[in-house]
Amino acid sequence: xxRSAYFISDGTGITAETLGQSLLAQFENITFSKFTRPYIDxxxxxxxxxxxxxxxxxxxxxxxxxxxTIVDRxxxxxxxxxxxxxxxxxxSFLAPLEQELSSRSSYSVGKAHSIGxxxxxxxxxxxxNFALDNDDGARTQHYDKADLILVGVSRCGKTPTCLxxxxxxxxRAANYPLTEDDMERLQLPAALTPYKKKLFxxxxxxxxxxxxRNERKPNSRYASFAQCEFEVREVExxxxxxxxxxxxxxxxxxxxxxxxxxxxxxxxxxxx
Amino acid sequence: xxRSAYFISDGTGITAETLGQSLLAQFENITFSKFTRPYIDxxxxxxxxxxxxxxxxxxxxxxxxxxxTIVDRxxxxxxxxxxxxxxxxxxSFLAPLEQELSSRSSYSVGKAHSIGxxxxxxxxxxxxNFALDNDDGARTQHYDKADLILVGVSRCGKTPTCLxxxxxxxxRAANYPLTEDDMERLQLPAALTPYKKKLFxxxxxxxxxxxxRNERKPNSRYASFAQCEFEVREVExxxxxxxxxxxxxxxxxxxxxxxxxxxxxxxxxxxx
Numbered sequence: 129x130x131r132s133a134y135f136i137s138d139g140t141g142i143t144a145e146t147l148g149q150s151l152l153a154q155f156e157n158i159t160f161s162k163f164t165r166p167y168i169d170x171x172x173x174x175x176x177x178x179x180x181x182x183x184x185x186x187x188x189x190x191x192x193x194x195x196x197t198i199v200d201r202x203x204x205x206x207x208x209x210x211x212x213x214x215x216x217x218x219x220s221f222l223a224p225l226e227q228e229l230s231s232r233s234s235y236s237v238g239k240a241h242s243i244g245x246x247x248x249x250x251x252x253x254x255x256x257n258f259a260l261d262n263d264d265g266a267r268t269q270h271y272d273k274a275d276l277i278l279v280g281v282s283r284c285g286k287t288p289t290c291l292x293x294x295x296x297x298x299x300r301a302a303n304y305p306l307t308e309d310d311m312e313r314l315q316l317p318a319a320l321t322p323y324k325k326k327l328f329x330x331x332x333x334x335x336x337x338x339x340x341r342n343e344r345k346p347n348s349r350y351a352s353f354a355q356c357e358f359e360v361r362e363v364e365x366x367x368x369x370x371x372x373x374x375x376x377x378x379x380x381x382x383x384x385x386x387x388x389x390x391x392x393x394x395x396x397x398x399x400x
Numbered sequence: 401x402x403r404s405a406y407f408i409s410d411g412t413g414i415t416a417e418t419l420g421q422s423l424l425a426q427f428e429n430i431t432f433s434k435f436t437r438p439y440i441d442x443x444x445x446x447x448x449x450x451x452x453x454x455x456x457x458x459x460x461x462x463x464x465x466x467x468x469t470i471v472d473r474x475x476x477x478x479x480x481x482x483x484x485x486x487x488x489x490x491x492s493f494l495a496p497l498e499q500e501l502s503s504r505s506s507y508s509v510g511k512a513h514s515i516g517x518x519x520x521x522x523x524x525x526x527x528x529n530f531a532l533d534n535d536d537g538a539r540t541q542h543y544d545k546a547d548l549i550l551v552g553v554s555r556c557g558k559t560p561t562c563l564x565x566x567x568x569x570x571x572r573a574a575n576y577p578l579t580e581d582d583m584e585r586l587q588l589p590a591a592l593t594p595y596k597k598k599l600f601x602x603x604x605x606x607x608x609x610x611x612x613r614n615e616r617k618p619n620s621r622y623a624s625f626a627q628c629e630f631e632v633r634e635v636e637x638x639x640x641x642x643x644x645x646x647x648x649x650x651x652x653x654x655x656x657x658x659x660x661x662x663x664x665x666x667x668x669x670x671x672x
Binding site for chain 2 (some may be wrong): 145147150155156158162164166167215217220229238239242256379382386391397
């Protein structure tokens with residue numbers, strides 16, 4: 129069975145998309161075709177949207193599921209005429225919140241993901257630059273300004289995790305690769321020892337690491353299972369000896385790895 | 401007036417946080433202290449959470465607002481005993497969805513942001529690597545594999561936008577800086593001409609550009625207002641002459657810039 133799902137907003141569509149994805153993920157036996165439709169901010173665009181939804185309803189033989197965060201009443205009323213099953217996110221929660229907060233909602237469009245609302249927007253972009261400048265051990269002289277320093281073998285997921293934490297939460301995360309040299313010394317690189325409390329280790333299953341490295345450098349010693357297994361074993365030993373908190377990234381997304389690191393290190397997200 | 405708000409989940413907390421942030425953004429006259437609490441996945445953790453919320457209620461003199469996406473009924477019931485105003489996201493929408501889809505929700509924890517659910521997870525990480533490898537014109541030989549190529553002056557926001565689209569949507573976005581050399585020739589760099597349909601221009605207000613460049617290279621010619629104004633004028637002229645779609649990034653977040661680019665270029669997000 130196949131159903132269409134639309135995430136519709138007068139802003140970026142991120143809220144409708146995030147909530148919609150979460151809810152639909154609970155129905156594993158249904159295949160959804162998913163479409164995000166941002167900036168539906170006029171009656172004309174809403175009318176065109178209704179046509180698109182109605183066409184999908186005909187093709188699918190089932191009405192699409194619509195998640196919307198449209199603020200404007202008139203535009204929402206037009207959209208509501210479509211042949212879809214409406215999950216109206218703002219309408220469901222804004223009225224009870226207004227009552228609890230004894231305050232009127234501003235009903236302003238596109239607030240959540242705008243720069244204006246984000247007092248920490250500049251901080252997020254600056255954290256992205258920090259992650260890029262301090263990626264892969266490139267520089268170590270700014271570790272005093274880091275919130276976190278991820279350590280682990282090459283290609284275990286350090287960089288995407290740092291970028292995610294920077295973009296999403298404005299967290300300044302550097303990363304430092306533990307290479308064969310460090311392993312043979314069996315101790316923490318000197319650049320890291322002053323910042324031991326900021327360190328968090330990423331590990332990975334050797335066979336997964338082998339697969340990832342083979343995509344970068346096929347059939348190299350670097351990508352061999354023996355080398356990957358050796359590095360992972362040495363690094364995990366180091367984490368244990370030095371009491372560095374660590375997780376195995378193999379089965380986790382950057383979202384999950386980030387959430388786990390922040391909980392474990394007690395770092396608060398920088399939310400506006 | 402100050403209120404505490406908690407985004408509580410048995411998974412990463414991203415859904416609760418995203419929806420909560422969007423709703424709270426509608427109440428501009430209230431200052432919220434916001435806390436994300438992921439992995440509240442046991443009765444014990446829920447009890448500790450209740451205590452934390454009740455303490456905040458006492459300190460604030462107002463009950464906190466709670467956005468939760470906890471799936472397990474027993475854990476949710478414990479949390480519901482707190483002295484907070486509950487916005488129970490899944491409870492509100494799962495039952496109507498079950499009816500519409502004639503299907504039972506799996507009530508499984510942490511689905512939305514896990515690797516398993518994300519059939520496109522590998523694609524997202526590979527898109528991040530693509531963005532990094534093809535950042536700042538470093539390489540141009542893989543543009544055939546790009547979904548998009550962002551062009552603009554140095555420091556107008558190309559890299560964070562590419563990284564956001566990659567991480568969030570698995571979109572392969574390269575970026576190419578238009579430098580003074582290109583401007584004096586007043587034509588598109590040869591590396592870009594075969595891929596004109598993939599190009600999207602970012603512009604920026606000269607005074608904002610001056611401020612950003614001064615943070616990187618204080619008091620340089622590169623960061624002077626005269627230079628910034630010249631480059632922006634030349635580049636905007638090029639966009640117009642070459643009919644390259646473009647937006648001014650000054651007042652938009654990476655989320656907004658990305659959403660606008662995808663709409664304009666007709667690129668669909670890679671949603672699982």
